[in-house]
Amino acid sequence: MYHQAYEVPLSPHHPFPMSKYPLLKARLLAEKIISSGDLVEPPPLNMTWLELVHTRDYLHKLSSSTLSAAEIRRLGLPWSEALWQRSLLAASGTLTAARAALSDGLAANLAGGTHHAFADHGEGFCVLNDVALALTVLRTEGTIHRGVVIDLDVHQGNGTAAIFEQEDAIYTFSMHGERNYPIAKMRSNLDVPLRDGLGDAEYLDQVATHLSVALDQAAPEIAFYLAGVDVVAGDRYGRLALSESGVAQRDRFVIETVRGRGIPLVIVLAGGYAATRERTAELHTHAFRAAAEYERETALRQALPSAL
Numbered sequence: 001m002y003h004q005a006y007e008v009p010l011s012p013h014h015p016f017p018m019s020k021y022p023l024l025k026a027r028l029l030a031e032k033i034i035s036s037g038d039l040v041e042p043p044p045l046n047m048t049w050l051e052l053v054h055t056r057d058y059l060h061k062l063s064s065s066t067l068s069a070a071e072i073r074r075l076g077l078p079w080s081e082a083l084w085q086r087s088l089l090a091a092s093g094t095l096t097a098a099r100a101a102l103s104d105g106l107a108a109n110l111a112g113g114t115h116h117a118f119a120d121h122g123e124g125f126c127v128l129n130d131v132a133l134a135l136t137v138l139r140t141e142g143t144i145h146r147g148v149v150i151d152l153d154v155h156q157g158n159g160t161a162a163i164f165e166q167e168d169a170i171y172t173f174s175m176h177g178e179r180n181y182p183i184a185k186m187r188s189n190l191d192v193p194l195r196d197g198l199g200d201a202e203y204l205d206q207v208a209t210h211l212s213v214a215l216d217q218a219a220p221e222i223a224f225y226l227a228g229v230d231v232v233a234g235d236r237y238g239r240l241a242l243s244e245s246g247v248a249q250r251d252r253f254v255i256e257t258v259r260g261r262g263i264p265l266v267i268v269l270a271g272g273y274a275a276t277r278e279r280t281a282e283l284h285t286h287a288f289r290a291a292a293e294y295e296r297e298t299a300l301r302q303a304l305p306s307a308l
């Protein structure tokens, strides 16, 4: 899923790398990880669905552009009608990707993973909680009953954890920097706090241990993977020390493990704040490359006669 409106112009000095969306799309096409035929534009979001996750009061403030100055500061992005439209489209992209994953096994949104959005407020660059919305719509429709959120962005998925805290059928798993934002952590089903400066080996070990536990306990019919790349050494808002190869290994492991169990998988971007927007986009390609390779290898295996 991709839409050109995913990018809303921001000041070049703003820390949020808004241009990573078109840069990532261009790179995926240039490296032939995806073809232009793979790019689907999400439809406008059915607005009544938003009330399944967000409060009427918050939605009213968003749709009428009446957030207070303090609320906009907490959000961390300058408010605009374009940002509102972008938030709606990105949420639609995740929901549409989820429907595609349920029919095809694997799909992605070239945006999304806005996990700091709570039912009644936005923060940390997140307006709407796209993953919570997609899961809730699918459950309300009766399309799925159980789901899992695999949140490997370096920041805790506090909004998602809070939204689903009382909801046993949705299992939230978050691995995140213990001393990083958000300082007040919410309670996921499985929280794995990580120490500052953690490197590849220990990190990948933790992913392997806890992903199995999460999938066993969740028994999900769909999985959402927040493949944030702010775990990489030198990230402006991260405190971990993964290498680029470590991120590639992580993405491949998650995709192989989830798809190996036959669980439909939706990949969303979440965060990434490398030194340049180009670098951030480059780091995000690993999840897509791993997904494309996994699909290709699986198709090849299935094409081989069983006698071989």
Ligand SMILES: [Zn+2]
Pocket: 153, 154, 155, 228, 230, 270, 271, 272
């Ligand atoms: Zn993050």
